[in-house]
Amino acid sequence: MEHEGVAPSPAPALSVRALQFSYPGQAPFVADLSLALLPGTRCLLVGANGAGKTTLLRIFAGKHLVGGKDVVQVLGRSAFHDTALTCDGDLAYLGESWNRPIGSAGDVPLQGDFTAEHMIFGVEGIDSDRRQRLIDLLDINLQWKMHKVSDGQRRRVQICMGLLRPYKVLLLDEITVDLDVVGRMDLLSFFIEECTERGCTIVYATHIFDGLEAWATHLAYVVDGKLERFTMASDLLSTGDSVTSLLNIIEPWLRDERKVRESRPKSSLPVQASPWASSRHMAYYR
Numbered sequence: 001m002e003h004e005g006v007a008p009s010p011a012p013a014l015s016v017r018a019l020q021f022s023y024p025g026q027a028p029f030v031a032d033l034s035l036a037l038l039p040g041t042r043c044l045l046v047g048a049n050g051a052g053k054t055t056l057l058r059i060f061a062g063k064h065l066v067g068g069k070d071v072v073q074v075l076g077r078s079a080f081h082d083t084a085l086t087c088d089g090d091l092a093y094l095g096e097s098w099n100r101p102i103g104s105a106g107d108v109p110l111q112g113d114f115t116a117e118h119m120i121f122g123v124e125g126i127d128s129d130r131r132q133r134l135i136d137l138l139d140i141n142l143q144w145k146m147h148k149v150s151d152g153q154r155r156r157v158q159i160c161m162g163l164l165r166p167y168k169v170l171l172l173d174e175i176t177v178d179l180d181v182v183g184r185m186d187l188l189s190f191f192i193e194e195c196t197e198r199g200c201t202i203v204y205a206t207h208i209f210d211g212l213e214a215w216a217t218h219l220a221y222v223v224d225g226k227l228e229r230f231t232m233a234s235d236l237l238s239t240g241d242s243v244t245s246l247l248n249i250i251e252p253w254l255r256d257e258r259k260v261r262e263s264r265p266k267s268s269l270p271v272q273a274s275p276w277a278s279s280r281h282m283a284y285y286r
């Protein structure tokens with residue numbers, strides 16, 4: 001029942017309910033993970049190597065079938081089943097691969113003998129002001145030949161193409177690693193603008209915490225597929241009058257985690273599940 005004068009809370013842009021996930025033939029990796037991000041959130045996803053950041057981002061991007069339609073929802077729609085989410089550009093995922101997704105035709109490699117112009121202008125139905133803004137922001141020379149550019153230059157083109165459509169939910173898997181400092185900081189500022197002006201929601205997995213103190217609204221820390229902490233960044237970063245750095249906060253977590261891992265008897269390390277493991281945890285890929 002709605003009460004007069006009380007504004008209803010906005011629906012989450014990303015909602016995850018009791019998520020379970022296993023890679024085929026392996027023991028359950030993610031068990032009972034729940035999370036809700038409201039529009040405008042910029043959530044940093046942090047954790048040690050192998051903690052599950054990429055796995056979670058790929059699940060949020062609808063690349064794995066996990067349980068029912070309500071387990072992972074983006075903008076109230078099933079991330080896996082509602083393929084229009086990605087095709088229309090509402091949901092964007094930018095990860096490691098040097099490919100340009102072109103809907104049902106699959107992926108086009110970003111390393112062929114094409115110019116940056118060919119790649120960027122090959123994406124149809126794009127607002128020309130937004131396209132030019134991104135080309136300027138990412139300092140892209142349209143004459144770059146994709147098979148002759150540096151990793152950072154190729155990455156700029158990849159990011160540009162991934163951001164051409166005005167997404168509502170953006171999933172970023174450590175995409176700034178090859179960018180120079182100016183390129184990275186300008187891109188991070190652009191993301192803040194996208195969230196404040198268009199109400200976008202961003203989840204960003206990274207190991208580079210420099211300059212992110214004022215960027216993140218939330219922090220999600222994963223350990224072995226488990227959401228160990230989920231908190232507002234401001235609660236972590238300001239202790240009284242002083243503001244501490246993200247590195248100062250996260251490094252001790254990771255060191256403690258490593259100590260716990262090292263102190264475990266070897267027999268308690270995760271084991272391979274039998275190939276007949278419960279079908280409840282089985283994954284389907286796209």
Ligand SMILES: Nc1ncnc2c1ncn2[C@@H]1O[C@H](COP(=O)(O)OP(=O)(O)OP(=O)(O)O)[C@@H](O)[C@H]1O
Pocket residue numbers: 023024029047048049050051052053054055056
């Ligand atoms: N395709 C796969 N098949 C089986 N296991 C996988 C697969 N991909 C990842 N894993 C395992 O899942 C776990 C989580 O991997 P994931 O790539 O999600 O971690 P991550 O937190 O992104 O790590 P990093 O910080 O190193 O990128 C790891 O133990 C990894 O070995």
